Amino acid sequence: MSSIRRVTEVYPRADPAGIPMGLRVDRQVVALGMGAPEAGPDLGRQARAVFRAMRELMERAGGGLENIAKATAYVSSAEEREPVNGTWWEEVFPDLGDKPAYKVLVAPLPAGRLIELDVMAVLGATRRRIDVPGVPARDPTVEIGGMVFTSRVHGTVPFTGDKVAEGGVEGQAAQAFRNVLKLVALAGGSAKDIVQLTSFGRSPGYAEAARQALAAMFPDEDARPPLTTLTNFIPAKFEVMVEMTAVVGGRDN
C-alpha cells in the first residue's frame, strides 16, 4: 500500500509556457531535463542559468539548495564535462563537505540545448556526507532523510593511495560493489535497502562482466539488487563505475 499523501507539480515564478519545472511527491522533489537554451549558445551561460533554475525549483517546492540529494548533468561531448563537473558546480556548492551526489554524463541533446540537468531532493532534510574510509571521492555519497544517493562509485581499493582493483572490468566492478555496500552500511543500512543500482562502462561489452561480478557477490538471485547497465563516459583510469540509491529510513520518508 502506498504511503504517498501529497503530489504536486512545481511551477516556475514566471510561467508563460505553462510547463511545470518538476514534481513534489510528499517530501521528494524531482525535476528532469531542466535546460536553459534561452541563455544563448554558450555552455557556461547555460550551465549557470540551469543551476539558477535548480535553486528556483527548490524555492518553489518549499525548500532550498541544502535539500538537494543528487543531480545529474548532461552535456553533448566528453570535452564539455569538466567545467560542468568542476568550476560551475563548485560555484553553487563550494563546501566539499556538503555537496549533493553528482555526475555529468554525455548524451545527445536537442539543438540549442548545451546542458540538461536532473535534480532530486528531500524536503525537510539535509545532507550527511558519507565516505568509504581510504577511498577519495570528489563527488560524494550522501544520506538525506533516510535515503542514500551515491555519485558514481569506482573500484578503488581502500588505503592503497587511490589504486584501482586488479582483474579488469570484473575486478573493478566487484570492488565498486564492495564500496557501495560499505557506503550503505555506513549510512545505517544493508544490501536489502538498495532500490537501484546502475553501472557505467565505456563500451557495451563491459556489461556482462559487471553482472557477473554482482552475481558472484549475491549468488541468491532473489537477494541480488537489480542492476541497470549503461554505456557512457567514464574517466580513463576506470573500466566501470557504479551508482546506487538506497532507502534506509523505513517507510516514512
Added chain:
Amino acid sequence: MRGFSELIGAPQGRPEALGLRADDLVYGSGVTGRDRRTGRCAPGLLRQADDALSAVEEYLRDISGSLDNVARVSFFLRDPRDITKVNEVWTARFPHSQNRPTYKFMRGQFADEEEVRLDFFAVLGQERNCLYLPKVAHGNPIPMAVRMGRYLFSSRVLPFDPATGEPGRDGPEQARFAAANTDAILRMSQMAWSAVSQGRAFVADPDDDEFVRAEWNRRFGATARAPLHITRYRAGALAVLLEILAAE
C-alpha cells in the same frame, strides 16, 4: 517510501532519467519520440507521438507495468490544434472508448526536429476508473478524470453548465461551472476536497483570476488549502478550465 527509483534507459540506450517511480506512482517527464540510440526523431507528428507512447510503454514494462497503468498525459505540441492528429495515435493506443487515460495539450517550444513531447502519470497495480460527467464531455477522446487507486487525475475540467452542457456566458460563470463540475468529479470518485493536493486553472483573462480563486478558496473552508496555480490560456469560448490532482 521503498519503491523509489529513476526510470532510465535500457542497455546501450541513452542515459537520461525520464521519470521517477515512488511507491505505486510513476511520473515521466520530457518523453519524446527520439530514438534512444541515434538521438534522432522520426519525421512527422504522428510517428513521433506514437514513438513517444512506445517509450512510455517501454519504461513502464521495465517496472512490470504497461500503458494500462497510465492515468494522465500532458502533450506539448508545436501547434495545439494538432491534437486532432494525435488523437489518431491516441485512439489506436487506447482503443476502448470507456477505458482511456485523460490528457491535456499545450503549446511547446522545440528547437529542432521534435514535434511533440509528453509528461505522464501512471499508477502501478491499479485499474483505471474513467469518470464522465453527463452533458459535460470533451470533444476529444478522453474522460473528464481518471481515478486509479488512491489517486485522482482530472483533465482540464470544462466550464459547461451541467444542466445544459453549454459554456458559461462569461469568466465568472465559467469559474462557477468549472468548480461545480470538479465537485461532481470528486463526488463520483468518493473523494473530498481535502484530498486535493493541487489545482491548476487555465484562465484567459487576468480579471477572472479573482473569481477562480474565490471558487477555489470557498471549497476548502477552514481546512488546509491546496495551492492553485494559474496559467494564462485561451481556447476559443473557454475562458476558465480547472485541473486537479488528488490523493487520499
